[in-house]
Amino acid sequence: MQNFSITSVFLSLLVFTSVSIFAASGEGQVDTQSKINDFIDHHLQDSYDYTFFSDGETNKHYGFSLPIILIDNGLKVFSSSRFDHGTAVVEESGKYYKVYNSKIYETNAAGDINLGETGYPTNDRPLDFSITKNVATMFFVGILLILAFGGLARQYKKRSVPIGFGRVLEPLVLYVRDEIAIPNIGEAKYKKYMSYLLTVFFFIWLINVLGMTPLGVNVTGNIAVTACLALFTYFITQFSANKDYWKHIFWMPGVPIVMKIILIPIEILGTLTKPFALMIRLFANITAGHVIVMGLVSLIFIGKNAAFDTPLSVFLTLFLFVIEILVTFLQAYIFTMLSALFIGLAVEEHTHKEVEAETNEII
Amino acid sequence: MEKLINDFGFGLFFWQGIVLILLIVLLRKFAWKPILNSLNSREEGIENALESAEIAKREMANLKADNEKMLQVARGERDEMLKEAQQIKNDIIADATQDATHKSNDIIAKAQETIQAEKKTAITEIKAQAAELSIQIAEKIIKKELDNETAQMELVNKMLDDVKAN
Numbered sequence: 001m002q003n004f005s006i007t008s009v010f011l012s013l014l015v016f017t018s019v020s021i022f023a024a025s026g027e028g029q030v031d032t033q034s035k036i037n038d039f040i041d042h043h044l045q046d047s048y049d050y051t052f053f054s055d056g057e058t059n060k061h062y063g064f065s066l067p068i069i070l071i072d073n074g075l076k077v078f079s080s081s082r083f084d085h086g087t088a089v090v091e092e093s094g095k096y097y098k099v100y101n102s103k104i105y106e107t108n109a110a111g112d113i114n115l116g117e118t119g120y121p122t123n124d125r126p127l128d129f130s131i132t133k134n135v136a137t138m139f140f141v142g143i144l145l146i147l148a149f150g151g152l153a154r155q156y157k158k159r160s161v162p163i164g165f166g167r168v169l170e171p172l173v174l175y176v177r178d179e180i181a182i183p184n185i186g187e188a189k190y191k192k193y194m195s196y197l198l199t200v201f202f203f204i205w206l207i208n209v210l211g212m213t214p215l216g217v218n219v220t221g222n223i224a225v226t227a228c229l230a231l232f233t234y235f236i237t238q239f240s241a242n243k244d245y246w247k248h249i250f251w252m253p254g255v256p257i258v259m260k261i262i263l264i265p266i267e268i269l270g271t272l273t274k275p276f277a278l279m280i281r282l283f284a285n286i287t288a289g290h291v292i293v294m295g296l297v298s299l300i301f302i303g304k305n306a307a308f309d310t311p312l313s314v315f316l317t318l319f320l321f322v323i324e325i326l327v328t329f330l331q332a333y334i335f336t337m338l339s340a341l342f343i344g345l346a347v348e349e350h351t352h353k354e355v356e357a358e359t360n361e362i363i
Numbered sequence: 364m365e366k367l368i369n370d371f372g373f374g375l376f377f378w379q380g381i382v383l384i385l386l387i388v389l390l391r392k393f394a395w396k397p398i399l400n401s402l403n404s405r406e407e408g409i410e411n412a413l414e415s416a417e418i419a420k421r422e423m424a425n426l427k428a429d430n431e432k433m434l435q436v437a438r439g440e441r442d443e444m445l446k447e448a449q450q451i452k453n454d455i456i457a458d459a460t461q462d463a464t465h466k467s468n469d470i471i472a473k474a475q476e477t478i479q480a481e482k483k484t485a486i487t488e489i490k491a492q493a494a495e496l497s498i499q500i501a502e503k504i505i506k507k508e509l510d511n512e513t514a515q516m517e518l519v520n521k522m523l524d525d526v527k528a529n
Contacts, residue, residue, distance in 0.1 A: 153396075
């Protein structure tokens with residue numbers, strides 16, 4: 001019974017996802033190879049409005065618009081509905097803007113996009129601080145996190161063991177502390193980094209999970225998002241690094257002097273490759289997951305025999321979907337674990353001298 | 364790579380940074396700090412409780428050992444007392460027996476003395492009575508005997524014999 005209900009939840013999620021994905025194109029039925037490719041590309045990118053689903057034949061979209069914020073000779077704020085889902089050219093204080101491939105470009109009055117040799121537009125891009133679909137999702141996840149964990153924190157004022165949903169959250173917090181932070185950073189110093197690790201862990205996890213829902217968002221599959229997260233880890237690592245860490249980078253002890261000089265650039269590069277790997281790993285895993293799930297769903301649309309293709313597609317998608325659910329957790333875990341590991345390497349005491357009375361407080 | 368660079372949305376990067384900083388600050392204040400502090404104090408509480416339970420257990424064991432020792436001592440004392448009581452009892456019995464023996468011996472002795480005395484008195488009395496009787500008998504006989512001569516002579520002779528014999 002339990003299994004059955006879980007399966008049925010997945011199945012309904014799947015149906016919803018496919019409906020919301022494939023109705024959203026706005027240019028008729030999505031039923032050919034190239035249209036499906038375009039559609040998947042479109043899904044992976046950010047969007048200026050929150051469309052849940054749309055009718056391809058009547059070209060009607062169901063969702064809501066989001067605010068566009070541009071800095072281009074002054075602040076310009078207007079609703080994304082004026083782009084009419086990327087089809088219209090918007091004139092705002094003497095300049096024309098058009099959406100191309102989910103990006104706003106400056107154009108002439110006719111809305112011409114000049115593609116360069118590389119296949120990408122050469123038009124200027126205004127500084128774009130719009131509250132896009134992904135940004136709105138981030139805000140939403142942020143509010144959810146504050147509500148969930150703020151609620152858990154309030155519970156402890158009344159009782160020492162939480163009840164209800166707090167009982168689910170508490171072991172997760174303990175997991176991050178006991179399995180990620182303490183083993184990698186060490187009992188003496190882990191408390192300083194708990195706020196960052198917990199926030200990043202739950203933020204990535206929840207936003208990954210939302211990507212698996214019919215909302216159809218793909219936040220951590222954006223290189224800008226993962227770059228920002230990785231940079232946080234990078235800066236926290238560099239700023240909390242102790243003397244030993246820098247000594248091992250700039251003057252590696254225990255090797256001949258020539259080697260010391262050769263090792264300097266390698267070690268400096270090494271500090272950069274670590275966050276770079278973090279960035280690419282999260283981005284690539286989530287993007288790949290979304291592409292494969294959508295590709296398998298679209299088997300239904302490109303196959304010749306619906307009676308045969310539909311069960312095959314549903315089965316394969318379901319199979320991958322379950323794996324992706326695991327991946328949402330796994331990637332959050334790996335990101336947090338590696339962040340903790342890098343921080344741990346930076347604050348590690350190499351000699352057995354007395355540890356200075358450093359603050360080990362939750363800050 | 365070019366696609367990645369083209370896809371890099373600066374706005375998204377900016378907002379992600381803002382959201383992450385805000386989240387870290389807010390969650391730290393309203394969630395992580397209170398949660399981790401409560402978890403820590405709870406764990407410490409559990410540890411302390413376990414420790415004090417261990418101490419109580421050890422104290423209990425000590426107490427039990429003490430009790431056992433006291434019991435042992437008390438048992439020893441009891442045995443001692445019992446032994447003493449036995450001794451005293453035996454002594455008392457022995458004394459009593461001795462006393463009783465003495466007393467009964469005394470009583471018997473006294474009784475025998477009394478008996479002897481009584482016997483003597485009785486014998487004396489019997490002797491007196493016998494003498495009286497014999498005198499009376501002798502009177503009567505003499506009165507009768509001395510009626511004739513020969514008898515008187517005979518008596519005198521006999522008496523003389525007796526005296527001689529004496």
